[in-house]
Amino acid sequence: MKTESPKIAIIGAGVSGLIAALNLEEHGYSPVIYEKTDRVGGRIKTTIFDGYQLDHGFQVLLDAYPMATKYLDYDSLELQKFLPGAQVFKDGTSVVIGDPLREPNLLFSTLFSGIGNSRDKWKILKLNKSLKNKSIEEIFGQPETSTIEYLNGIGFSKDIINSFLKPFFSGIFLEPNLETSSRMFQFVYKMLGMGQAAIPKAGIETIPIQLKNRLQSTTFKFNTTVKSCRNGELLFSDDTKVFPDYTIIASEAPLIMPNLKTQQIAWHSCDTLYFTSPKKAIKNPMIGLIANDQALINHLFYHTSLQCLQKGDNELLSVTVVKKHDLTEYQLIQKVKEELKQFAGIEVDRYLKNYRIKKAIPITKDLRYAMTPTETRLTDRIFLAGDYLLNGSLNAAMISGETAAKGVMEVISMG
Numbered sequence: 001m002k003t004e005s006p007k008i009a010i011i012g013a014g015v016s017g018l019i020a021a022l023n024l025e026e027h028g029y030s031p032v033i034y035e036k037t038d039r040v041g042g043r044i045k046t047t048i049f050d051g052y053q054l055d056h057g058f059q060v061l062l063d064a065y066p067m068a069t070k071y072l073d074y075d076s077l078e079l080q081k082f083l084p085g086a087q088v089f090k091d092g093t094s095v096v097i098g099d100p101l102r103e104p105n106l107l108f109s110t111l112f113s114g115i116g117n118s119r120d121k122w123k124i125l126k127l128n129k130s131l132k133n134k135s136i137e138e139i140f141g142q143p144e145t146s147t148i149e150y151l152n153g154i155g156f157s158k159d160i161i162n163s164f165l166k167p168f169f170s171g172i173f174l175e176p177n178l179e180t181s182s183r184m185f186q187f188v189y190k191m192l193g194m195g196q197a198a199i200p201k202a203g204i205e206t207i208p209i210q211l212k213n214r215l216q217s218t219t220f221k222f223n224t225t226v227k228s229c230r231n232g233e234l235l236f237s238d239d240t241k242v243f244p245d246y247t248i249i250a251s252e253a254p255l256i257m258p259n260l261k262t263q264q265i266a267w268h269s270c271d272t273l274y275f276t277s278p279k280k281a282i283k284n285p286m287i288g289l290i291a292n293d294q295a296l297i298n299h300l301f302y303h304t305s306l307q308c309l310q311k312g313d314n315e316l317l318s319v320t321v322v323k324k325h326d327l328t329e330y331q332l333i334q335k336v337k338e339e340l341k342q343f344a345g346i347e348v349d350r351y352l353k354n355y356r357i358k359k360a361i362p363i364t365k366d367l368r369y370a371m372t373p374t375e376t377r378l379t380d381r382i383f384l385a386g387d388y389l390l391n392g393s394l395n396a397a398m399i400s401g402e403t404a405a406k407g408v409m410e411v412i413s414m415g
């Protein structure tokens, strides 16, 4: 521990704030985290509802994320892994399409799925190979276009785009038109090719809880909202103030920094509805896609196809909607139930919950993988972290937290 340790504040106990704290602790500092809610994790949250384990929004960890391998202990997370593929519901039937190179069981179903043509399958194999050989730096160093333009440019058929690639990646980007940067598409595709999607056995929130449990000398001030950050002074919602030496804003900085007010962040939203169901329409742990342009539902997943720590009596199904809509909650539930029946032949027996997440994934232009410590520095005392600075992913949240902590320590070391 340093003799006269500077006072370092972190605003926000999401993944980026927790990683910033971990890095500061490793160098002997004892930061204070101010968090407006009563818990860590930010956008990563799991609730037990009536015996069922519900993540707030369907989200997965890609176990090949370089930052996740660096910071997380996968064994104690008890990661439950998805099969590399999807069950596509189309025209009243369903087919399984996947990566037969990694999951040989999917070879026949993929070849004979009737989705895409033989040139598409060839192009997929070629894309796998080219992205395997491309470094992450190369991917993010390329000019960007939208994912949909990129896929059209490769020459994929309309069928494979509309029936598989579009719903699959819309579920990751949380937007229906694949306007997200081609850099993100290539990065996610590469990560999926190098590893698997997974959810911890006790739910996605186990990730930030594991990070919090590693912190020894960090102080948490929960239920503490920072109203503004002006010239290094933090003003809280109860009108008390503190004046730390350094502050890392690991939340939406434009909401609390007066001089950033014009740089509001735009967000993709989604709804994730949970139902119980007497049986599973998808046997294996893979997502279901609704390949119909008219459908409001984008994807579905039977959480009970993986091991869950808390298991209710029936199968647990989540359904995610990424298209914009103006339905009331009641109308949305009815619409989703109708579509489940119409497009996938699925009957649900009980509606549990809907998580409407207005600020799910930040919309970022000139999407980046990383930044330098100096770039996180807004003023001599204020540093920024958060996925919105790079791209909407756990990996980016971790990089931003690590880099902001380095930024602070660089300035401290300069005296």
Ligand SMILES: Cc1cc2nc3c(=O)[nH]c(=O)nc-3n(C[C@H](O)[C@H](O)[C@H](O)COP(=O)(O)OP(=O)(O)OC[C@H]3O[C@@H](n4cnc5c(N)ncnc54)[C@H](O)[C@@H]3O)c2cc1C
Pocket (backbone or CB within 6 Å): 011, 012, 013, 014, 015, 016, 017, 034, 035, 036, 037, 040, 041, 042, 043, 044, 056, 057, 058, 059, 060, 061, 062, 172, 224, 225, 226, 227, 250, 251, 252, 256, 270, 357, 359, 360, 361, 385, 386, 387, 388, 391, 392, 393, 394, 395, 397
């Ligand atoms: C539905 C959904 C699906 C997703 N799917 C995936 C996925 O499959 N894979 C993936 O890698 N990523 C996914 N993500 C993205 C991932 O969850 C985020 O990138 C990551 O959690 C962002 O962490 P963060 O620390 O940057 O921000 P946040 O988690 O938003 O943390 C910010 C924290 O700051 C607090 N805060 C805000 N304002 C204040 C204030 N004024 N004072 C005090 N505290 C404040 C908040 O309460 C919060 O705890 C998904 C996100 C959502 C919502």
